[in-house]
Structures are given as C-alpha cells and as structure tokens.
Amino acid sequence: MSERHPKSVDWAIKVQASRAGGVFYWAVRGLLRLTLLPWLRVTVEGIEHLDTPGPVILAPVHRSNLDSVVVACTARRRLRALGKESLFLHPIFAWVNAALGAIPVRRGEVDRQAMKAAQTIIADGAMMTVFPEGTRQSGDQVLGVFDGTTYLAHKTGAPIIPIGIGGTEAAMASGSKGIRRVRCSVVVGEPIAAPEGRMSQPQRHAFSEEVSAELQKVFDRAISLAAD
Numbered sequence: 001m002s003e004r005h006p007k008s009v010d011w012a013i014k015v016q017a018s019r020a021g022g023v024f025y026w027a028v029r030g031l032l033r034l035t036l037l038p039w040l041r042v043t044v045e046g047i048e049h050l051d052t053p054g055p056v057i058l059a060p061v062h063r064s065n066l067d068s069v070v071v072a073c074t075a076r077r078r079l080r081a082l083g084k085e086s087l088f089l090h091p092i093f094a095w096v097n098a099a100l101g102a103i104p105v106r107r108g109e110v111d112r113q114a115m116k117a118a119q120t121i122i123a124d125g126a127m128m129t130v131f132p133e134g135t136r137q138s139g140d141q142v143l144g145v146f147d148g149t150t151y152l153a154h155k156t157g158a159p160i161i162p163i164g165i166g167g168t169e170a171a172m173a174s175g176s177k178g179i180r181r182v183r184c185s186v187v188v189g190e191p192i193a194a195p196e197g198r199m200s201q202p203q204r205h206a207f208s209e210e211v212s213a214e215l216q217k218v219f220d221r222a223i224s225l226a227a228d
Helices: 008-017 019-040 047-051 066-074 091-099 112-123 147-156 201-227
Strands: 043-045 056-060 079-084 102-105 127-129 160-166 185-188
Touching: 008 019, 008 091, 008 102, 008 112, 019 066, 019 091, 043 201, 047 185, 056 066, 056 147, 066 079, 066 127, 066 160, 066 185, 079 112, 091 102, 102 112, 112 127, 112 147, 147 160, 147 201, 160 201, 185 201
Parallel strands: 043 185, 056 127, 056 160, 079 102, 079 127
Antiparallel strands: 160 185
C-alpha cells in the first residue's frame, strides 16, 4: 500500500471547507438527482429520519459504488464520509473526492488520524456516512458491523441511522463498467441512540449487534421494495 502524506486528512477537510468545495458538492449532487435517481427509479421510505438535526451517523449497507451516491442524493444535508485511501492517490481525483465529502482512511488497520478527524467533524454537528460493514459486500445478508461505527457514535453522542439500499448491486455490481437501469429503493430506519457513559468492549459489541439487526431489517425492506 502506498504511503499517505500525513497531512492528507487535514487537506481533505480544508477542501471541504472551501467555497469551491461546497459549490462543487451541491452542483454534482444536483446533477445526479436530475439524472441518476430517475434512471434508477429510486424510491425512498423513511426520508423524514434524514431531517434529524445535529451530529448524525448514517450507516448504509454497501453493495455497490452507487450506494454513497444514492445516499448523498437522498439526504438534504451535506454529507461527509470515510473513503478508502486509494481514492486519494491521483491529485485531481483526490480533490474531487475530498470536495464530495470523503476523508481518506487506511484499510486493514486502525487509522487513528482519520478516526480522530471523523470524531471531530461529527461532534461539530455534521452528518457523516460510515459503511458499518467496512468494505463493499455482496448478497442480502448484513455481514456484521465493525465496532468503529459504534465507537464514533459513543464518542460523539451522534445517533446512528441505518439505511437499507436495494437494487444497487444489480445496477452496478463489483467490476461493472456501466449502470444498468433497474429499480432501486432506499429505506431509512429510525435513529438509534448511542449509550451514554463508559462502555466496555462487550457493551460496544452488543451495541454493534443491535445496529446490525436494525440494518438487516431496513435492508430486507429495501430489497422487497426494489423487487416490486
């Protein structure tokens, strides 16, 4: 894995805070809402939960590269997200991904710099997308929830909103070069409050299991709606 410049997380945050970064985000989101969402015939259930004020962690399932785009186009607020480090290797793509809200994070290890930055961003009142399964998966079963998601919720006091997305894997599976026109559905679950006070590792694991169960429920519902 290539070495990341230690200031790249700070650099991404500066891009997001810039006027150019903000204009780019809303312009791209607007364009995709006019093109991609109609193409995929996206329906949304529970959208009122995305109006939750203050710091919020969105926890979608991850079956396609389309997932983050669909979630960003669905939410009314500007989103931040944790993105794999490889998205930041090329200067132009790095700026684009940073402007679209991504914070680079190393895979396969605890990236303390990225997690600390995410904690600060959320605590400051942002809505951040964190894929709780980690990397992109396949199939209709939620394959566990990493404790990093619940760790951020506990540290910031932000509720976790589970989001099921049905149809995106069929629209653009791993390795696909194009986007098939299939029906997609987004189901937004009710916010899950993070426990207060100190949490032991077993308690954090139990919280992760709770989030996993709720995520499976909205995922099942989204798959059902996409198939109708």
